[in-house]
Amino acid sequence: xxxxxxxxxxxxxxxxxxxxxxxxxxxxxxxxxxxxxxxxxxxxxxxxxxxxxxxxxxxxxxxxxxxxxxxxxxxxxxxxxxxxxxxxxxxxxxxxxxxxxxxxxxxxxxxxxxxxxxxxxxxxxxxxxxxxxxxxxxxxxxxxxxxxxxxxxxxxxxxxxxxxxxxxxxxxxxxxxxxxxxxxxxxxxxxxxxxxxxxxxxxxxxxxxxxxxxxxxxxxxxxxxxxxxxxxxxxxxxxxxxxxxxxxxxxxxxxxxxxxxxxxxxxxxxxxxxxxxxxxxxxxxxxxxxxxxxxxxxxxxxxxxxxxxxxxxxxxxxxxxxxxxxxxxxxxxxxxxxxxxxxxxxxxxxxxxxxxxxxxxxxxxxxxxxxxxxxxxxxxxxxxxxxxxxxxxxxxxxxxxxxxxxxxxxxxxxxxxxxxxxxxxxxxxxxxxxxxxxxxxxxxxxxxxxxxxxxxxxxxxxxxxxxxxxxxxxxxxxxxxxxxxxxxxxxxxxxxxxxxxxxxxxxxxxxxxxxxxxxxxxxxxxxxxxxxxxxxxxxxxxxxxxxxxxxxxxxxxxxxxxxxxxxxxxxxxxxxxxxxxxxxxxxxxxxxxxxxxxxxxxxxxxxxxxxxxxxxxxxxxxxxxxxxxxxxxxxxxxxxxxxxxxxxxxxxxxx
Numbered sequence: 001x002x003x004x005x006x007x008x009x010x011x012x013x014x015x016x017x018x019x020x021x022x023x024x025x026x027x028x029x030x031x032x033x034x035x036x037x038x039x040x041x042x043x044x045x046x047x048x049x050x051x052x053x054x055x056x057x058x059x060x061x062x063x064x065x066x067x068x069x070x071x072x073x074x075x076x077x078x079x080x081x082x083x084x085x086x087x088x089x090x091x092x093x094x095x096x097x098x099x100x101x102x103x104x105x106x107x108x109x110x111x112x113x114x115x116x117x118x119x120x121x122x123x124x125x126x127x128x129x130x131x132x133x134x135x136x137x138x139x140x141x142x143x144x145x146x147x148x149x150x151x152x153x154x155x156x157x158x159x160x161x162x163x164x165x166x167x168x169x170x171x172x173x174x175x176x177x178x179x180x181x182x183x184x185x186x187x188x189x190x191x192x193x194x195x196x197x198x199x200x201x202x203x204x205x206x207x208x209x210x211x212x213x214x215x216x217x218x219x220x221x222x223x224x225x226x227x228x229x230x231x232x233x234x235x236x237x238x239x240x241x242x243x244x245x246x247x248x249x250x251x252x253x254x255x256x257x258x259x260x261x262x263x264x265x266x267x268x269x270x271x272x273x274x275x276x277x278x279x280x281x282x283x284x285x286x287x288x289x290x291x292x293x294x295x296x297x298x299x300x301x302x303x304x305x306x307x308x309x310x311x312x313x314x315x316x317x318x319x320x321x322x323x324x325x326x327x328x329x330x331x332x333x334x335x336x337x338x339x340x341x342x343x344x345x346x347x348x349x350x351x352x353x354x355x356x357x358x359x360x361x362x363x364x365x366x367x368x369x370x371x372x373x374x375x376x377x378x379x380x381x382x383x384x385x386x387x388x389x390x391x392x393x394x395x396x397x398x399x400x401x402x403x404x405x406x407x408x409x410x411x412x413x414x415x416x417x418x419x420x421x422x423x424x425x426x427x428x429x430x431x432x433x434x435x436x437x438x439x440x441x442x443x444x445x446x447x448x449x450x451x452x453x454x455x456x457x458x459x460x461x462x463x464x465x466x467x468x469x470x471x472x473x474x475x476x477x478x479x480x481x482x483x484x485x486x487x488x489x490x491x492x493x494x495x496x497x498x499x500x501x502x503x504x505x506x507x508x509x510x511x512x513x514x515x516x517x518x519x520x521x522x523x524x525x526x527x528x529x530x531x532x533x534x535x536x537x538x539x540x541x542x543x544x545x546x547x548x549x550x551x552x553x554x555x556x557x558x559x560x561x562x563x564x565x566x567x568x569x570x571x572x573x574x575x576x577x578x579x580x581x582x583x584x585x586x587x588x589x590x591x592x593x594x595x596x597x598x599x600x601x602x603x604x605x606x607x608x609x610x611x612x613x614x615x616x617x618x619x620x621x622x623x624x625x626x627x628x629x630x631x632x633x634x635x636x637x638x639x640x641x642x643x644x645x646x647x648x649x650x651x652x653x654x655x
Contacts, residue, residue, distance in 0.1 A: 005106040006041050008088070008099070011079070012106070013041060032057065032405065032435045033075040040089065040099040049096040071404055072097060177268060179245035182297070183220040183238065184208045186229050187250040187261070196254045201226070202328035203252065203261065203290055210294035220244055221441050221471030223335070239268035242472065246274070248297060257283045263293050265300055275300035284321040323358035326351045327365045334368065339503070342379040345372050363399045367408035370396035374412050381575075389416050405436050411443040418450045423634045426450055441467070445476035452480070452606045454631060455641025457488040475504045482510060487609045488642070491517035513583065517611060521551045549584055560588045567592065585613030590621040609643060617643065617654035
């Protein structure tokens with residue numbers, strides 16, 4: 001049987017490659033728009049109802065009609081209806097949508113490949129495309145290496161005489177990396193007042209976003225590249241940490257309504273500049289500067305880039321430069337939340353609110369508000385979760401009314417659904433993000449947290465490894481991958497990653513768990529003394545108690561009793577006691593009067609999957625817990641986790 005392929009007037013739609021072409025030339029169609037078009041094609045010439053589109057395009061998620069109408073408008077624009085082509089899609093009032101152009105099925109034989117086992121996909125494989133998106137870039141790297149093989153032995157690319165570009169260095173790197181794998185450094189603020197670093201970060205971040213959408217480029221994630229701020233490392237040193245072949249660095253100087261942005265592209269093989277340019281613009285032209293830099297880089301790397309594929313950042317943000325400045329200040333604080341904690345998030349929230357006051361239709365600022373509101377409850381356990389979640393949902397929905405593809409808004413909603421135990425709704429939102437094709441590290445981390453709570457580890461390792469390659473210094477991604485290794489019985493691999501996260505607040509805590517997993521209790525004791533747990537401080541005395549249990553199993557009962565007693569007498573915070581007992585794998589954790597959703601947001605429930613927690617998982621009360629969390633129904637429908645399996649139509653066991 002051939003691939004599913006259709007001729008639609010002058011267009012050809014290939015469901016296998018997810019491509020649309022016109023007379024042999026590609027027509028850029030966003031992934032969600034492609035799914036909409038495919039649904040309309042499959043049902044043509046019949047009318048497709050809203051309910052059908054919700055199921056086929058939005059994976060069963062209920063969306064408002066405004067969202068569908070906006071997606072239809074975007075599809076029409078992608079197909080060229082605004083340029084006189086078509087018309088293709090018609091809105092049938094009260095009924096739905098219809099493709100009003102002849103459709104012809106084309107049979108195209110698939111390429112012959114080696115036979116593969118037809119194994120059913122797990123839920124994780126089906127739902128983790130947002131994480132897998134980054135790995136697609138790997139497909140082009142082999143070809144690129146071949147392209148540049150003949151260049152590596154030649155003289156380095158030098159600037160033309162008179163351009164004023166200096167040689168950055170001549171030390172050869174240890175390894176030669178692909179030139180089209182690029183890292184963008186934060187642009188240095190050279191303004192007199194040194195008060196515009198947020199703008200330098202914002203320009204760099206926007207350039208990262210633009211470059212990530214360009215075919216042929218592989219871009220290091222913001223978190224890792226920005227970690228080299230204020231360092232004296234040269235391009236070759238950074239290349240060895242990030243494995244990039246090209247680095248973009250720059251500076252800005254703001255004076256009144258004038259801004260000067262200087263950008264330079266460095267070849268990490270030799271430290272020579274490939275390209276350099278200075279932009280003198282009015283401050284309100286900062287969007288154009290971002291686009292110009294990204295396009296100049298593409299040309300410097302000799303990419304084939306059609307103008308139609310070049311994103312316009314100004315259309316994706318706001319026309320109000322002051323609102324954009326407020327957003328950038330908020331974003332800077334938001335990205336520093338591990339270090340700044342709740343106070344930093346609250347300050348970020350203030351800037352996001354100022355941004356929407358200046359531009360009420362600034363979708364990214366509304367999405368920023370949503371992200372802060374739901375995250376604040378994970379940084380401050382005293383906050384009323386329901387109130388903050390309500391505000392987050394309101395802001396996220398407002399952002400989606402303006403921009404149906406707002407990844408931050410969708411990520412906030414997905415995480416809130418997960419925290420409320422609405423697992424299927426959370427998955428549907430992450431599927432929506434997947435269809436957009438986002439590779440945002442924050443979203444990937446939030447999705448990984450859901451997978452971890454549900455007990456999916458083995459496949460999580462494979463997926464996060466690809467992400468970690470692009471963002472090796474991201475504390476969230478590093479911790480997620482390390483935790484997956486630890487829970488899957490590979491503590492040595494977890495330790496390797498954690499040791500690189502020098503500033504990670506919970507590094508020692510997780511290193512302690514890895515040491516317990518290794519059976520090195522002396523090292524575990526050193527790591528766990530006075531560490532900051534998610535719910536509070538575990539005093540040294542109780543850290544010793546926890547380690548004593550592993551060193552002397554006969555003391556388990558007495559030690560567990562001591563922890564429970566300390567919690568009942570309020571000598572030890574109940575949540576800290578709960579976490580300590582989970583670390584031990586003790587069923588007595590289930591004796592504490594802890595609401596599952598009170599601790600769900602704290603990530604500590606993933607501790608139930610520890611290698612030594614068999615007794616806890618086999619306790620009848622554990623089954624009640626996972627039932628309350630809506631895990632079991634989800635497992636039955638989408639696939640069982642690594643440590644659980646069904647034993648009958650209405651029974652299961654965990655090991």
